[in-house]
Amino acid sequence: MIPQEIIRRKRDGDELDAADISSFIAALAAGQLSEGQIGAFAMAVWFKGMSRAEIVALTLAMADSGNRLQWTDIDRPIADKHSTGGVGDNVSLMLAPIAAACGLAVPMISGRGLGHTGGTLDKLESIPGYIITPDANLFHKVVKEAGCAIIGQTGTLAPADGRLYAVRDVTATVDSIPLITASILSKKLAAGLETLVLDVKVGNGAFMADRGQAEILAQSLVEVANGAGVKASALITDMNQPLADSAGNAVEMRNCLDFLAGRKKDTRLETVVLAFAAEMLVKSGIAASSDEAETKARRALSSGKAAEVFARMVSMLGGPADLIENPDRYLARAPIEKPVPAARSGWLAACDARGIGVSVIDLGGGRRHPADRIDHRVGFSELLPLGTRVNAGEPIALVHAADEAAAERAATALATHYRITEDRPELTPVIAGLV
Structure with a gap:
């Protein structure tokens, strides 16, 4: 060669x-x-x-560049979900235990924040003691006994992807659909998946701002995954506003715990989580229809079974066993919490989701450089969704900051990220399509 x-x-x-x-x-x-x-x-x-055959070949070659995980002693379907990244997107944290509570095994290998988007691993590191890179034996044990494990990529899984991505990052080639497809799917193939559901974000807070480009990426991911032997589908979801009412690390972890404990209901986040849970269950043969699958997922939540799965996963990976019951004991709070007042009365009509993500980084909740240390305490909570009627001076969010100056800067910035109008806006649905 x-x-x-x-x-x-x-x-x-x-x-x-x-x-x-x-x-x-x-x-x-x-x-x-x-x-x-x-x-x-x-x-x-x-x-x-690249042609579809080339992308399949590239994906398989990268998956074969390291170890492939085996799950032969687990008698559950092996399934996972992947998101292309967004702001306030903590779906994985709730989805994995819900899917596991419904009968799937979910070996979820996640990443850190990229650009303005938050990273699942950064959120998990707000939990004291949580091991994000366990050895292979512990990873296998947690998936088998708890039903799911959310961890980071090890150097033995698709190592070719790591080297190729490092070069892409500095050569302006990150946004190549063939290379994005192979990068995402090579790690999922190496994880030994049977089924995969993909969350392709579209909007001003996503890497794909254009609906047409998002559909092209979703089609590529689904066709290549199927061509490589993994049953896959993709949902295209809206990222023109934060998905959760929190953006940050510990604040998003609190959101997850509230969700699993039944304290957060009837939100855009719930719609997305249940839609992905249903898609995973149908794709894996656990349910015959989306309606049946959603019913199973809701039951796993309302019964507390999903919360039990999450608690066991956290405990087995070194975290506190009573995290859900006592989040304040373990999740650090920022010393300054400051409300962000609405600049005028009217309807929250639009927001700059990417700008909100950048503001989290400015607070210290993300990285400007790979070696930066994250302040897990900072971010935004109580973000009001678009379509909410507000009065001038009414809080539209709460800033969590390390000091008064940072809180003031963040509050000022956040207010500029929202547009308030006299007329009630027409909102786009949170789930835009299925591939």
């Missing part, structure tokens, strides 16, 4: 065969390619694209 020949052929728009792709990725994983060669390959793919 001569790397520059493969790069040249892709640069010229040729279709690569599976053997060439496999050889190139094997060399990448073995450290035999220079960063220049990796970057040139990524740029050639960005410009020329």
Whole structure:
């Protein structure tokens, strides 16, 4: 295999065969390619694209670049969900235990925040003692005994993806649909999944702001996953406002605990969580229809079974066993909590969700640089949803900050992220489509 020949052929728009792709990725994983060669390959793919067969071959080669997890001793369907990222998106934290309570095994490998979006691992690290990178034996034990485990990617799972992504990040090739598809799915294949449901976000708070591009990505993910042997579907969901009423780390974890304990109901977040739970259960054969699946999911919530699964997962991964009952004992609070007043009376008609995510980073709740330490305490809570009628001076959110100056800056910024109108707005549905 001569790397520059493969790069040249892709640069010229040729279709690569599976053997060439496999050889190139094997060399990448073995450290035999220079960063220049990796970057040139990524740029050639960005410009020329890939056929569906090429993307399947790339995905499989990256999944095979490390270990593949095996679940042969677990007699439940192995399922997972992946989100393309948003603001106030803590669906995974509730979805995994609900799905597990309904009979699925959910080995959920999640990531940290990327850009303005929050990361599931950062939220979990607000729990004292929680081990986000357990060894393989503990990961397997938690999935088998608790039903789900939410952890971070280890270096042995799809390592080629890690090296390729690092180069993409600095060569302006992150937004290539073939490369996004292979990156997401290679890790899911390595996790040994049988079924996968994908959450493709669209809106001003998502990486895909255009509905057409979101549909193209969703179609690519579903077709490639199915082509690689994993039964998959995708929901396209709205990200023109934060999904939960909180954005941050500990504040979103509190939101999760309130949700599982039955203290948060009839929200956009609940609609999305139950829709994904239903899709997972139908896809895995646990339920025959969406209505039956949603009924099972609601029962898992109302009975407390999902909360029990979450509590057991947290405890087995080093966290406190009574987290749901006593969140204030374990989740640190920011020293300053400041209400954000509405600038005028009227209807909350629109917001800059991306701006809200950036404001969380400005508070210290995200990273500007990979080595930055996160302040898990900070963020926003009690965010009012769009379509709410407010009076001037009425709180539209609560800022959680490390000091008064940061709280004041964040409150001022948040107020500018909302548009208040005299007329009641027409809102887009939170679930925009199914692929």
